[in-house]
Amino acid sequence: MGDLNTFPLSYKVQGKRIVIIGGGEEALNKVRLVTKTTATVVIISQHIEIDFSAFVVEVFVRAFVAADLDNAALVFVAEESADAEAAKAAARAQNIPLNVVDVPSECDFYTPSIIDRAPLTVAISTEGDAPVLARLVRARIEAMLSPRIGKIAKLAGGLRQKVESLIHEGAARRRFYEALVTSPEVEAAELRGEGEAAASALLDQHVVGRQGQGVVWLIGAGPGSEDLLTLRSQRLLQEADVIVHDQLVPSAVVQMGRRDAEQIDVGKAKGHHSFSQAQINTLIVRLALEGKKVARLKSGDPMIFGRAGEEIAALRKAGIGYQIVPGVSAALAAAADTATPVTLRKVSSGFVMATAHGADDSDLAHWASLAQSGLTLALYMGKSIASEVATRLIGQGAAATLPVGVVVNAGRANKSFYRGTLGALSSEVLELADGPAIIFVGEAVAAGDWADAATIAAQGFKVA
Ligand code: SAH
Numbered sequence: 410m411g412d413l414n415t416f417p418l419s420y421k422v423q424g425k426r427i428v429i430i431g432g433g434e435e436a437l438n439k440v441r442l443v444t445k446t447t448a449t450v451v452i453i454s455q456h457i458e459i460d461f462s463a464f465v466v467e468v469f470v471r472a473f474v475a476a477d478l479d480n481a482a483l484v485f486v487a488e489e490s491a492d493a494e495a496a497k498a499a500a501r502a503q504n505i506p507l508n509v510v511d512v513p514s515e516c517d518f519y520t521p522s523i524i525d526r527a528p529l530t531v532a533i534s535t536e537g538d539a540p541v542l543a544r545l546v547r548a549r550i551e552a553m554l555s556p557r558i559g560k561i562a563k564l565a566g567g568l569r570q571k572v573e574s575l576i577h578e579g580a581a582r583r584r585f586y587e588a589l590v591t592s593p594e595v596e597a598a599e600l601r602g603e604g605e606a607a608a609s610a611l612l613d614q615h616v617v618g619r620q621g622q623g624v625v626w627l628i629g630a631g632p633g634s635e636d637l638l639t640l641r642s643q644r645l646l647q648e649a650d651v652i653v654h655d656q657l658v659p660s661a662v663v664q665m666g667r668r669d670a671e672q673i674d675v676g677k678a679k680g681h682h683s684f685s686q687a688q689i690n691t692l693i694v695r696l697a698l699e700g701k702k703v704a705r706l707k708s709g710d711p712m713i714f715g716r717a718g719e720e721i722a723a724l725r726k727a728g729i730g731y732q733i734v735p736g737v738s739a740a741l742a743a744a745a746d747t748a749t750p751v752t753l754r755k756v757s758s759g760f761v762m763a764t765a766h767g768a769d770d771s772d773l774a775h776w777a778s779l780a781q782s783g784l785t786l787a788l789y790m791g792k793s794i795a796s797e798v799a800t801r802l803i804g805q806g807a808a809a810t811l812p813v814g815v816v817v818n819a820g821r822a823n824k825s826f827y828r829g830t831l832g833a834l835s836s837e838v839l840e841l842a843d844g845p846a847i848i849f850v851g852e853a854v855a856a857g858d859w860a861d862a863a864t865i866a867a868q869g870f871k872v873a
Contacts, residue, residue: 422448431487432457526559623697627711629736632820649704657708690723697729710738740787742820743847749857751785757853765791777807785851792846799835812854818844829865
């Protein structure tokens with residue numbers, strides 16, 4: 410404590426000029442920064458090397474004159490020249506804060522790394538010692554803040570008088586503002602341009618003391634690695650009172666939620682049998698009716714083989730608000746793991762996510778013809794019946810020579826790969842690693858990088 414040589418503050422520049430002496434790369438860096446403000450940005454140099462037309466700035470190709478600093482709030486010097494020296498002297502004489510690029514000893518102030526969610530600003534400074542660290546910290550904070558948080562801060566500002574007249578108790582006001590700036594519903598409404606109405610509705614709820622309305626978020630957890638969760642999913646998990654998750658969602662992902670959130674694993678109930686879909690529907694409706702914020706966390710993307718349709722119908726029927734957050738589906742993680750372009754010019758004009766589970770002959774005939782025409786099939790839930798499905802696809806007209814690739818535990822540290830042909834898969838008694846699997850079928854599979862894959866060979870050769 411007490412070691413700062415600079416003092417961070419927010420300095421008013423509205424209605425003033427920010428003057429930059431210089432016309433090169435360094436001037437450009439400062440232009441990027443200061444054009445985030447509403448100040449008039451003026452660039453003066455006899456050597457303009459950059460095209461500044463993408464910015465709202467005034468550019469003067471001439472010598473510096475003393476009048477250039479009239480009404481100036483800040484001066485940046487980003488070149489070495491007689492003009493630069495004159496500008497420095499003039500700024501000092503008039504006590505206008507001066508920054509000389511890359512010369513700390515001549516600077517009155519440094520420019521921080523800025524996160525701009527106007528009116529919310531986060532400035533990160535290392536007093537010039539470690540700009541790289543400042544950038545890293547900035548990236549982390551950027552990830553934590555919704556892109557719309559600034560708009561929501563404006564909504565809060567706009568409601569200030571109304572809030573003061575309607576909510577008299579300080580703590581209650583604070584609770585309202587906290588709810589407003591963290592509410593995913595207001596954020597979603599803001600995205601649709603209905604932020605003001607949503608904020609007012611939230612205020613009404615707080616005024617009549619009904620703030621605890623429940624909601625269900627259907628969240629895609631991705632294939633099972635914490636860092637394949639979207640930023641939005643992570644933010645919602647932090648808001649949830651209860652996390653209702655499937656067995657396929659690894660605990661590391663569930664742990665991304667709030668520490669004190671209740672966790673319910675609907676894939677592994679007491680006595681080892683899981684909840685039925687009807688029980689899950691009832692559960693999420695009940696929790697929301699109790700006023701809880703429920704994160705319904707599903708593996709991959711919630712809309713793909715996630716029974717989301719049934720859960721959404723139940724929520725609609727009960728009149729409960731919901732939101733859906735997409736996730737990285739297993740087939741996409743598998744494609745990434747094996748560098749397989751599932752669509753490929755001149756080879757595969759499309760990509761089909763299908764389930765091998767419960768498919769009838771007409772489904773199989775359909776997929777066989779799609780695979781024959783070049784489309785890539787990604788089969789979900791087909792691991793235990795892989796060779797049977799391969800046999801049936803061939804029976805319906807798919808070529809036994811079609812390339813096949815299997816990814817077990819896609820997107821996870823313990824992933825493993827198998828490659829071969831549809832023919833080999835059909836005659837193989839496959840022994841794959843433990844974990845969920847995606848089976849790719851199609852010509853584009855051969856374009857992937859399956860170098861680390863075990864071979865699926867015919868005639869009973871076993872792959873461990
Ligand atoms: N909604 C999920 C799919 C759920 S169905 C998604 O979009 O990914 C369950 C099936 O998904 C599994 O049988 C398996 O085929 C596939 N799956 C889920 N996670 C997987 C993973 N990490 N690796 C490979 N396949 C996975």
